[in-house]
Amino acid sequence: MRIVITGGFGFLGRQVTGTLLRTRTFRGAPIDRLVLADRIVPAGAPERADPLVETVRGDLAECLDDVFAEPVDVLIHLAAAVSAECEADFDLGMSANLDTTRALLEAARAQSAAGGPPPRLVFASSVAVYGSDPALPLPPVVSESTLPTPRSSYGVQKLVCEQLVADYTRRGFLDGRVARLMTVSVRPGKPNAAASGFLSGIIREPLAGLPATCPVRPDLRVALASPRRTVEGILRIAEAERGMGRGRFEGGLPVNLPGLTVSVAEMLATLRQMAGDAVADLVTIAPDHEVEAIVGSWPSVFDNTRATALGLQPDPDFASVVRDYAADHRDAVLVDSPLTAGQPSEGL
Ligand SMILES: Cc1cn([C@H]2C[C@H](O)[C@@H](COP(=O)(O)OP(=O)(O)O[C@H]3O[C@H](C)C(=O)[C@H](O)[C@H]3O)O2)c(=O)[nH]c1=O
Structure with a gap:
């Protein structure tokens, strides 16, 4: 083959x-x-x-x-x-x-x-x-x-x-x-030129100790x-x-493909819970209307019947998405947090 x-x-x-x-x-x-x-x-x-x-x-x-x-x-x-x-x-x-x-x-x-x-x-x-x-x-x-x-x-x-x-x-x-x-999140590595790239960047960059900009209003819901x-x-x-x-x-x-529906605010709250205030505070909200127009036009809630028939399921929650990222890219998580110790924060 x-x-x-x-x-x-x-x-x-x-x-x-x-x-x-x-x-x-x-x-x-x-x-x-x-x-x-x-x-x-x-x-x-x-x-x-x-x-x-x-x-x-x-x-x-x-x-x-x-x-x-x-x-x-x-x-x-x-x-x-x-x-x-x-x-x-x-x-x-x-x-x-x-x-x-x-x-x-x-x-x-x-x-x-x-x-x-x-x-x-x-x-x-x-x-x-x-x-x-x-x-x-x-x-x-x-x-x-x-x-x-x-x-x-x-x-x-x-x-x-x-x-x-x-x-x-x-x-x-x-x-x-x-x-x-x-939208694939969390992508490792350098930012790419996708309008949705920030949906990885607002998690990946802070976990590496770097500032990140969120170009959409936090109540925007997305499918990841x-x-x-x-x-x-x-x-x-x-x-x-x-x-x-x-x-x-x-x-x-x-x-x-199945998507996990989550708002940007929920993503940032998950980051705060899992990695702490200092890490979450590295994200600045600065709306960019061009990005918002593209990403905001995408649907966020799907009927996944067709994917389910193939045995496919969305990620269970955003905390597990972040945990998978930290587990798969240990070298990219440079901040001191429960994630680096391999111990999820209480309640997650
Ligand atoms: C424009 C172009 C790209 N490439 C290569 C360069 C990269 O190594 C690769 C694309 O990988 P990238 O990491 O940029 O993207 P993915 O995350 O793998 O996503 C890809 O699949 C999803 C579904 C997408 O629609 C993206 O547009 C597409 O790029 O295609 C070429 O070989 N020829 C070309 O003309």
Whole structure:
């Protein structure tokens, strides 16, 4: 089995790769090759030393011959420009998120047209396909049957690609599945250019002893998923057999990955309870209307029936999200707190 991960050296790509390299199987069958395609391939990345791993470096649209040099059984498409980048640079978003995805779909179609296996393709879409249009406000609870009306170029690009994946699947060119990701929090590392990046930054930076700015009003409610739950969702959707019933991928609609609904104020209160006043006081509230317009247009409460049928659940509460982050990134928690001692605060 040959599996390709585009954006394989991005944050989610590395997490998905790590899981697959631990199990070394996909749907119970051994993985023969894991191809990590990315425009940046870090020299010291440890996964490069694994005998299963092959790397393809460069602009994906120009590397498709290498990606498809051998038959591709599974494609997990994570290479993308993020939301604020696409808002700042329209051409980048159209090219990286739309044109490149279409080229990838065409390459997959060419493989099956030539008698090869129709690849199973997982497209990582986003909660950003939803938006609240004044003429058509979102219902209080959103599901896959809610009409997406994105309010950002990034959301539009993701939605167009979702539709293309559905049509290529309907025509039998490939077996496409769309996972709509919630905002991933807490992301480790440096801030990224996503409009939602602060939803990691307001936890990650204070835990590292650094100041952080919160660009939205604290009563804003958001739907979050930890990196662990997000990777679990991507792989569950990738591995599920098609068909009706529990554990199967049913129909052609996307799956909204489960999100934990929480207000920014609740996130900050959790940080205060778990890490103390000095840490929580490192966060300054300074609303930025551009960020608020994008993130505030996303729904925060979902009917997760479709994800639940696949056995997926949201994180139980935000305290567990923070605990997972501290456990997975001990070196990034530099403040003295119960988290570093591995002892959750009383009551959490
Ligand atoms: C724009 C672009 C990016 N990339 C690579 C660069 C990064 O190594 C990787 C993206 O990783 P990043 O860490 O920025 O993002 P993730 O958190 O993994 O999320 C990704 O999947 C979610 C669902 C998103 O929609 C994001 O836009 C997308 O970037 O794709 C390329 O290889 N080619 C390109 O044209």
